[in-house]
Amino acid sequence: MSDTEPATSDVSMPTDRASAPIDPRLLEILVCPITKGPLEYDRAAGELISRRAGLAFPVRDGIPIMLPEEARTLEP
Amino acid sequence: MSDNPAPSDRDDPSPSGGDTDFGFRRVARDQKKPMVRAVFDSVAPRYDLMNDLMSLGVHRVWKAILNTQLGPDARKTLLDLAGGTGDVGFNWLRAGGGPVLLSDINPAMLGVGRDRALARGFAADLSFLVADAECLPLPDRSVDRVSIAFGLRNCTDKDAVLREARRVLRPGGKFLCLEFSRVRVAALAPAYDAWSFRVLPRLGRMIAGDADSYQYLAESIRTFPDQEALAGMMRQAGLSRVAFRNLSGGIAAIHSGWRL
Numbered sequence: 001m002s003d004t005e006p007a008t009s010d011v012s013m014p015t016d017r018a019s020a021p022i023d024p025r026l027l028e029i030l031v032c033p034i035t036k037g038p039l040e041y042d043r044a045a046g047e048l049i050s051r052r053a054g055l056a057f058p059v060r061d062g063i064p065i066m067l068p069e070e071a072r073t074l075e076p
Numbered sequence: 077m078s079d080n081p082a083p084s085d086r087d088d089p090s091p092s093g094g095d096t097d098f099g100f101r102r103v104a105r106d107q108k109k110p111m112v113r114a115v116f117d118s119v120a121p122r123y124d125l126m127n128d129l130m131s132l133g134v135h136r137v138w139k140a141i142l143n144t145q146l147g148p149d150a151r152k153t154l155l156d157l158a159g160g161t162g163d164v165g166f167n168w169l170r171a172g173g174g175p176v177l178l179s180d181i182n183p184a185m186l187g188v189g190r191d192r193a194l195a196r197g198f199a200a201d202l203s204f205l206v207a208d209a210e211c212l213p214l215p216d217r218s219v220d221r222v223s224i225a226f227g228l229r230n231c232t233d234k235d236a237v238l239r240e241a242r243r244v245l246r247p248g249g250k251f252l253c254l255e256f257s258r259v260r261v262a263a264l265a266p267a268y269d270a271w272s273f274r275v276l277p278r279l280g281r282m283i284a285g286d287a288d289s290y291q292y293l294a295e296s297i298r299t300f301p302d303q304e305a306l307a308g309m310m311r312q313a314g315l316s317r318v319a320f321r322n323l324s325g326g327i328a329a330i331h332s333g334w335r336l
Contacts, residue, residue: 023203025175030205033213057213063186065206066213 158227
């Protein structure tokens with residue numbers, strides 16, 4: 001697509017702050033993008049967990065990444 | 077303003093599976109998302125500058141008109157989709173609007189928006205999330221306004237985006253889409269063609285070092301549904317009182333619809 005560097009290593013979202021806490025207003029409102037059901041917040045792991053979808057969505061630098069393709073599949 | 081019925085012959089041959097538009101090329105549906113992501117990863121750091129150059133600064137005027145139509149109100153919540161660099165959300169907050177959820181599928185674009193929000197002192201009223209507008213992580217009836225500016229044409233399943241926008245709106249809530257559209261002033265067309273297909277990719281190469289991405293952006297504008305077709309898609313998604321207004325002779329248009 002491009003001959004420039006991909007911007008995924010953007011300095012504004014360093015991975016070493018993966019466990020920065022999520023915005024509390026978001027925590028109140030967010031649901032699973034697939035089931036629209038509730039999410040559990042695992043602060044230590046920096047993940048939002050949808051039990052029904054069996055997915056854990058990462059929180060990177062305080063920003064929830066609510067993309068199914070970026071989520072970790074939960075062990076059954 | 078117009079509220080014409082949609083033409084029945086929508087030029088979308090692929091309801092599911094199959095292929096979809098990527099500029100003038102057809103690509104497998106599951107390929108569009110990563111390809112669009114690569115475009116925006118590439119252009120993110122210079123996206124604002126390029127927008128100014130591409131539109132000769134006029135996108136600022138269009139976004140100001142969009143903000144007026146959003147009707148900023150401290151008691152209302154705005155969800156801005158493809159909100160990336162923050163323009164729409166900042167305008168809303170400057171005019172006294174309530175909390176903003178800034179959503180983008182691309183973390184690189186959202187990173188630019190967060191840096192700008194911090195620099196402008198808006199961070200307290202903004203929440204940032206990476207989400208796919210086709211499957212939003214928000215409950216039914218949870219926001220009062222949904223906006224998407226220059227984002228819908230990059231989405232793979234535009235009908236799904238419109239349905240999701242309606243779903244998350246509270247009854248009485250309003251959806252607004254600002255997007256490039258079809259030029260309605262014949263005299264403008266040749267100059268506009270030359271601008272978008274000859275000048276734009278060169279500007280992209282010079283300024284962002286990436287002609288291909290700007291070629292895609294120019295092409296994607298031409299394959300996007302025209303004013304009437306998009307209005308029809310919005311009605312199909314369940315939005316009411318659908319209307320649009322042309323900007324700069326139809327180079328862009330603002331579509332609006334309500335969840336009643």
